[in-house]
Amino acid sequence: MDNRDSQEIRIGFYICHCGSNIAAMVDCPAVAKAIGKLAGVVLTRDYKYMCSDPGQELIRKDIAEFKLNRVVVASCSPLLHEKTFRGAVEAGGLNPFYFHMVNIREHDAWVHTDKAEATEKACALSRAAIRRVAKHKALEVKRVSVHPDVLVVGGGIAGIHAAMTIANAGRKVYLVEREPSIGGHMAKFDKTFPTLDCAACILTPKMSEAGSHPNITLMTYSEVAKMDGYVGNYTVTIKRKPRYIKEDVCTGCQECIANCVYKEPKFRDEFNEGLGKRKPVYIPFPQATPQVVAIDSRTCLNFKGGVLTDMCKKSCVAACGEKQAIDFTQQEILQEVKVGAIIIATGFQPFDAARIPQYGYGRYPNVYTALEIERLVNASGPTSGHVIMRDGTEPKSIGIIHCVGSRDQKTNRWCSKVCCMYSLKLAHLLKEHTGAEIYNFYIDMRTPGKGYEEFYDKLLEEGVHFIRGRVGEVTDWAASPEEEGKLVVRVEDTLAGYVRRIPFDMVVLATGLEPKSDAQDVRRLFNMSCGSEGFFLERHPKLAPVSTFSDGIYIAGCCQGPRDIPDTVAQAGAAAAEVLVLVDKGYIEQEPNTAFILDEECCGCKSCIPLCPYTAITFDATRKKAVINEALCKGCGTCVAACPSGSIVQNLFEDDEIFSEIEGVLAHD
């Protein structure tokens, strides 16, 4: 490879039209002409698509033909195509870091409206790049080995599918789930649209397979507490909450539950959305994986306020007998695992319907959320699949209100994508279970997807009523005798053109999907970004939909945005594939933007040492010089900016390079 630091500078400048994306707002030939006059520039070209094969070929050929030793491409964002062009430069036989990219699309053509101004800006930015690239040095890419194990955070369908895929490829996976069982929201669903196959029938075999897979280490009732390290070499601390049961000993016989001192279930059953009751010792649902009970210290008599008191007669321990699986002395433990890549699949939380008080959730007992209905129609739910309302009666008429906490300026602005379809499904199931008259109140019916529109057609034929209009309120105030004792939905029927009052026995709120309440903490934990709505941000909405801005960390499922089960599974598979690419390759190439110390200039003042968040800088007491450990340096450059003697240099962002860039953007030539 030709590393021509000290030769005469010969720069090739390429400006991309990007079809008409750039060319419509920037006069590309004029920029090329202006840049051609600058010192060191021996060649300028404007080309329709620089990132295309012929575009890259152009760079390769020109390097040989015109003996170029520096290349500047003015096109899109370096975050998109810097790698592409560095590759082309390298293919031309040049060190890939003799290259600089100018962003004249995202930062120029797309955001300005005056062609003359945009062209001037493109010239200024290109001028800066020309001056900068002349100072570039040949650098070498570092190779870092990748730990072959993988961590998956979140045991919903996304996490399970991703973990299974990776485990089946022969890699070890740690699957961490916060609840006592994996399964996530999908485990709570009754049937799935549009095929109406039962959620448990398709999910639980996968759950038990994941639970018994030799390559999967299941860590339920656990949370990630800390993450250290970098791509390929993460050290993750996992907090294992005490379930007061020895997981390896418990056989799931549930004798302890039957023999608990509480003869009747008394406490809110989270899995059944509070519609049922459970005991302090419980298993969340029959097919829970692992088949291990858990003791809830907040409600168990043997604890008081979470503190062990040994006040209970502990009939559960007696029932467990010789197995002795119950251990009240268990403490929270922190377990450290080393992994090379991480998939975040932490899911969503349903919108809290009480935030829209006019719909009466929490005030009128017969107003339900969709997730409650899922449990109510489920054969293993609290009513064994009989739709019995909180007042003990069966509904004869049901209103389903769409877009509760979706497409709403006051709550969440986004469309939650799944509510139209699950409302249709619930309408079908409720009709099947009760034979009630069912009304859907929608803003728009959104049923894109394979077989979805057909499902909607089927519902229309089943005699479910559809009224277009956002519901104003749900009230128990009766205006006529037939409304007496009912919930009245007031809505403007925008197709018929008048305001209606329709009485129902039961109202179902199709609550939207929103980011988990602690999504921000998770984001910080894993160094990710969030979109404005709070879902985790993908690296690129189209081209890197499961990657994040942190290398080695991938996202799948509803933590990235609302989506249905097929999309979630597809995305989980994609994330698993990305992880396998990383892990199977065995190494990663790191951007060589690390800092180093100019030994002869360092005066040993130690200013830099406390600045480094990665403790990459140490002090060599014998020589009285600071030393940077290149393996630990992540290339932020904070120490470089702080060094009073200017003796720290950051590769790719040397002072000289930045000063010439400043000079370039401000120069008038």
Added chain:
Amino acid sequence: MTNDWSPRIVAFFCNWCTYTAADLAGVSRLKYASNVRVIRLMCSGRVDPQFVLDALAKGADAVLIGGCHPFDCHYVEGNYKCLRRFQLLKRMVQELGIEGDRLRLEWISAAEGDKVRTVINEMSATIRRLGPLGIPAKVEEWDREMEQFAAGIEVLESQAEPCESHAGVREGANV
């Protein structure tokens, strides 16, 4: 100040949040003032105060620094280091007689394309109101003054007796 004068603002954006936010503004086709020139750094912590002073000295009318929000820095706390330097730098620049509004630090996350637009438009309007900073022109003026001053000394020195040269310099200073 002529009507076609337009402020020149140099911006230092961190790679992970603010630069990405500016990309997002582009992808969302938000329109904003064209007089900001962005220089990409890995972290706002890399912003050496000298970069800011150098930009002003070379003709920038203002400098904008963009970094990740508190608690969100890709490098844990580079943005805090930037904030500390910025506070001191801003005070110093004001002491030098440069309006504080010409320096701005903003936390803009990768999701806040709209904030990029707002901040740039606001800043552009503010600097338009303040007018050109024109340090290079002032430096030229000072250079000219110094040259005249030096020429004056030479003239006085050639006229004066060698032993009275000090008095000559004092007179020269009053010219």
